Structures are given as structure tokens and as C-alpha cells.
Amino acid sequence: EAALEFLNMGSLKGKTVAVQGIGNVATPLIQFLFEKEVKKVVACDIYPHVIKEIRDIIDNRNLETYIVNQNDLSIFSRECDIFAPCATGxxxxxxxxxxxxxxxxxxxxxxxxxxxxxxxxxxxEKGIVYVPDFLTNRLGSVYSANEQYGFVKNDPLLEMHLSRSNENSIYNTTLKILNESKSTKTPPGQVALKIAEKLSYENHPIFGHRGKLIIDSIIASKWHELPLVDWKIPV
Known part of the structure; x- marks a missing residue:
């Protein structure tokens, strides 16, 4: 969405998106795209059972799926507004x-x-806006790094990365990178690497009161009201 704003292309509504690979990330991505009222999603994968699974999950006539072999490059040349690589590197x-x-x-x-x-x-140089993969994937790294601090449902430390009001959210960071890329005539990947290198020298923040957040999250989930399970420990 930030890239669309950067190009003054409006919202996702009415857009066509080509998705390479249908897996644990691409499936919710496709669901999200239809929630945003895209015109069409074209998705491919090398595994027939994956195609069947996505069709079972998403019943939408504007979803086109097809099976490819590993040498099939047809998804690259599909007419679309956005190309989403979600398979291999x-x-x-x-x-x-x-x-x-x-x-x-x-x-x-x-x-x-x-x-x-x-x-x-x-x-x-071709004029294609590339959003660096380590930016779009940022929450995966953040989630892994924060896992040691315990699970909190709707974790504010994760949600902040998705908020447009947060200066350093994925959305705002994307806009920052693309605007700097344009003004400096530097490819966005190089701009992102420079920013990442600078941030790598900053200390990881200390999360105060994390224990209370975890307890509040457990109470809110009503975990304590669930029926007891008779756990049997094998001897």
C-alpha cells in the first residue's frame, strides 16, 4: 500500500496482483488482498495439493490459480499492477x-x-518499484527476536510495526526508503541496506513490565476458565 501511495496509484481496490508461490504467507496475503477489493489475483505453485487447498479456503471467481514446473517463468510476464514473489529466492x-x-x-x-x-x-533503471524483501518480511524477524520475552495476544510490540501512526512502521519506512531512493537516484535496496546498517548499531530496547502484559493477556483470553484436562504422563 505504501508503494501504491508512492506512485500515486491509489489503494489496492481494483488492482491485479500476481503471486508466485502459495504457502503459509501467501495464503493470508491473498485473503487480505480480496478484503481490500482487488480486481484479480493470479497465483501459481508447483504443488497441485497447494492449489486445491487455496481453492478450498478462498472461493472467489477473481482468483486464478495454476500449476507450474520449476522452469516456468510465465508468472513474471502476467499483466498486473503488483508482483508478489512468495516462493523461493x-x-x-x-x-x-x-x-x-x-x-x-x-x-x-x-x-x-x-x-x-x-x-x-x-x-x-527499468522503473519498477522494488520493496526490499527484508522490509516486507520484517515482522518475521521481529517476532523471532521477541519470542524470548513471552507471548502476548495482539502484542503492542508487534502491532506497532503495522501502524501508520508509528514513525518506524513498515508502511512509513517503505515510504521513507522509496522517497529517498527517488531523491538520491539510488536503488531502494541499497537505501534500505544503509538504513539497516545504521540501525544495527542501536541497542535493543528493554521491555519494561513485560510480565504484567503476559499475565493480562492470559486473563483476557479467559484461559483460567477453560476446563481442566486430565494430563497423563507416560511412565
Missing amino acids: GILNPITIPLIKAQIICGSANNQLEDSSRDDKDLF
Whole structure:
């Protein structure tokens, strides 16, 4: 959505999105896209059972799915506004980039650029807005890093990353990177790396009163009202 705003393309409503790979991230992504009233989602995967599962979960005539083999590059050349790589890495390279018709690339796959310098530059010169994968995937890293502090339902420390009111949210950071990329004529991946390098020297914040948050979350879930389970420990 931040990339759409950057390009003055409005909202997701009425847009067409091509999704490569249908897995644990792409499935809720597709659900989210239809909640935002996209015009169409085209999704592919190499596994037939995955295609069947997504059709069972999402019953929408505007969802087109098809099976591909590992050498099938057809998803890159689909007419769409946004291309979302959600499968394997290294898929943006000198062979696939010329095929892309989308104006925006924003997906969950790790290490999407085969060569981070070369391919970031090629996308930039072609006028395709690339949202760096480690930015779109940020919550995965944050969740893993914060796991040691205990689980809290609707965790405010996670929700802040999705809030547009937070200066450092994913949305606002994306806009910051894309605007700096435009003003400095630097590919967005390089801008993001520079920001990430700077932030890597900052100390991790100390979360005060985390224990109370966890207890409040457990009470709110009414866990204490659930029926007792007769646990049998094997001897």
C-alpha cells in the first residue's frame, strides 16, 4: 500500500496482483488482498495439493490459480499492477526482470534478488518499484527476536510495526526508503541496506513490565476458565 501511495496509484481496490508461490504467507496475503477489493489475483505453485487447498479456503471467481514446473517463468510476464514473489529466492535476475510487467514488486520470499547490487539497479533503471524483501518480511524477524520475552495476544510490540501512526512502521519506512531512493537516484535496496546498517548499531530496547502484559493477556483470553484436562504422563 505504501508503494501504491508512492506512485500515486491509489489503494489496492481494483488492482491485479500476481503471486508466485502459495504457502503459509501467501495464503493470508491473498485473503487480505480480496478484503481490500482487488480486481484479480493470479497465483501459481508447483504443488497441485497447494492449489486445491487455496481453492478450498478462498472461493472467489477473481482468483486464478495454476500449476507450474520449476522452469516456468510465465508468472513474471502476467499483466498486473503488483508482483508478489512468495516462493523461493534468487528469482529476480537478468532473465526474469525483462519479463516483468508489474509496476511494483512486493512479496515475502527471502533473498529475491539473485545479485543484490546488479538486480536492484536493473529494477530501478527499468522503473519498477522494488520493496526490499527484508522490509516486507520484517515482522518475521521481529517476532523471532521477541519470542524470548513471552507471548502476548495482539502484542503492542508487534502491532506497532503495522501502524501508520508509528514513525518506524513498515508502511512509513517503505515510504521513507522509496522517497529517498527517488531523491538520491539510488536503488531502494541499497537505501534500505544503509538504513539497516545504521540501525544495527542501536541497542535493543528493554521491555519494561513485560510480565504484567503476559499475565493480562492470559486473563483476557479467559484461559483460567477453560476446563481442566486430565494430563497423563507416560511412565
